[in-house]
Amino acid sequence: MNIALVSIISEIHAEERINKTLADKYEFLHNNFEITEITFDKVKDHDFSDYDLIINFIKTGGSEENFAQIFEHLPRPIYLYAVEINNSLPAALEILSFINKQGVEAKILHGENEDLLAEIKELIEYRKIRTKISEARIGIIGRSSDWLIGSQINREAAAQHWGPKFIDLEMEEFYSLLENVEAEAAQKTAEKYFEQAEKMLESNKRDLIEAAEIYLALKKLTKDHNLDALTIRCFDLVEKLKNTGCLALALLNDEGITAGCEGDIPAVFTMYLAEELTGQTPFMANPVQIDSKKDQISFAHCTVPISISEKFILRSHFETGLGVGIQGILEKGAVTVFKIGGSGLEEYFVAEGEIIENMNSENACRTQIKVDLPQSSAYFLSDAIANHHIIITGHHAAVINQFLAKE
Structure with missing residues (x-):
């Protein structure tokens, strides 16, 4: 299962340091999926057509403005992966409110790895079916x-x-x-x-x-x-x-x-x-x-x-x-x-x-x-x-x- 992971981070944070704090999250993702990570500044020119799912990894607080800049270029529905550190979840909540006001379907992915694994696999199957219906x-x-x-x-x-x-x-x-x-x-x-x-x-x-x-x-x-x-x-x-x-x-x-x-x-x-x-x-x-x-x-x-x-x-x-x-x-x-x-x-x-x-x-x-x-x-x-x-x-x-x- 091939996932595009859009990395969204505040510019005040050093991404290398933040990624070290997220090592267990990366291990979980790489152990279960084929991951292609895309920095938010590359989203506008990226082709998302060949992925089973696109997940937006909200790594830190203060990343909301960067998300807003790429919002129009993200595939729908929009899934936000939020973790329990680095003010990730508060930022995801603010982003979710922004997305909802645009009338776009969105959801926060947050919780224990076992539950997230089941949810992500379900979303991948949902996307496959949804794509097949849209092309029927x-x-x-x-x-x-x-x-x-x-x-x-x-x-x-x-x-x-x-x-x-x-x-x-x-x-x-x-x-x-x-x-x-x-x-x-x-x-x-x-x-x-x-x-x-x-x-x-x-x-x-x-x-x-x-x-x-x-x-x-x-x-x-x-x-x-x-x-x-x-x-x-x-x-x-x-x-x-x-x-x-x-x-x-x-x-x-x-x-x-x-x-x-x-x-x-x-x-x-x-x-x-x-x-x-x-x-x-x-x-x-x-x-x-x-x-x-x-x-x-x-x-x-x-x-x-x-x-x-x-x-x-x-x-x-x-x-x-x-x-x-x-x-x-x-x-x-x-x-x-x-x-x-x-x-x-x-x-x-x-x-x-x-x-x-x-x-x-x-x-x-x-x-x-x-x-x-x-x-x-x-x-x-x-x-x-x-x-x-x-x-x-x-x-x-x-x-x-x-x-x-x-x-």
């Missing part, structure tokens, strides 16, 4: 479904806050790729998942082959545009092709390509962030029933990734009875429910619970789970961030809260 390419194929009236975003604000590029793609480009899918490849894909499924109900093998063609066309579109994530106006497929994107989206998610339906940008962004933070494949679903007395929420959708299902059944798409949807049976146990929304993707909800039942109603989307989600009913009934929410197996609220607290 998210494709919107078609436009958002007409009924997503509460899921619209200000793309400029969202891009400014998070940094990803939202790429509009026409449905016609997808249809063109669909026409050129190799029949043999679609046949092999269909056979593979037919053999893996517990059974097939309303759908037939022809439906499955056509669903596989949709998957292969979307995969090609993803490759052509170098997409990290995508969402598609999937009900257009029903009207034009008499089939759905449910299988395609499930398989893309299984392959690590974040894929959501209905052109829902907040939902697919939440899915992408969830997978980056937790390493788990997410499932986009609708809350379909709320038992506020028991704090139990039922979720359902037709696009569950096969990799998170104990077993799965090939079904038709619930609303239309066409094409191929997936009824996944999920393992009972720990789960996290997560959603990011708001005009600039600045709001979020996260809660931990337990999957307590797989259901099989004919009046809901095919994969159906009941989740015991303590103290969450009021949120869904009063403050919900639109309809789609993201299901992640395991308990991950702590890492999500820690990450988003830095935003």
Whole structure:
């Protein structure tokens, strides 16, 4: 792990003497990280792009003015390493107040070496994820479904806050790729998942082959545009092709390509962030029933990734009875429910619970789970961030809260 250490010191101090008093701090840093030290007067001309983290070492009191001179040239967020001697911490507090007034994110790193080591490693991981998100390419194929009236975003604000590029793609480009899918490849894909499924109900093998063609066309579109994530106006497929994107989206998610339906940008962004933070494949679903007395929420959708299902059944798409949807049976146990929304993707909800039942109603989307989600009913009934929410197996609220607290 490569750290740039910006040395900030008052000019009234002899740096060689100060560095001797900080020998144990340097030993700690060099024993755990690859350190490149940069004097504050060299900051303006330094390239910080190749470092895992940039830390500003506030070595002495009286260094505040020198920090102010280089403030505009420092990468964000700004981390201040303050120690218990040489009036380092008082100076860092003054600097922190200055930074906060500029509206820039900053934090003081201070404490025992063991705690600092854990915190710095966490910040490095945070920076890696944050950088990856800022460079992400998210494709919107078609436009958002007409009924997503509460899921619209200000793309400029969202891009400014998070940094990803939202790429509009026409449905016609997808249809063109669909026409050129190799029949043999679609046949092999269909056979593979037919053999893996517990059974097939309303759908037939022809439906499955056509669903596989949709998957292969979307995969090609993803490759052509170098997409990290995508969402598609999937009900257009029903009207034009008499089939759905449910299988395609499930398989893309299984392959690590974040894929959501209905052109829902907040939902697919939440899915992408969830997978980056937790390493788990997410499932986009609708809350379909709320038992506020028991704090139990039922979720359902037709696009569950096969990799998170104990077993799965090939079904038709619930609303239309066409094409191929997936009824996944999920393992009972720990789960996290997560959603990011708001005009600039600045709001979020996260809660931990337990999957307590797989259901099989004919009046809901095919994969159906009941989740015991303590103290969450009021949120869904009063403050919900639109309809789609993201299901992640395991308990991950702590890492999500820690990450988003830095935003």
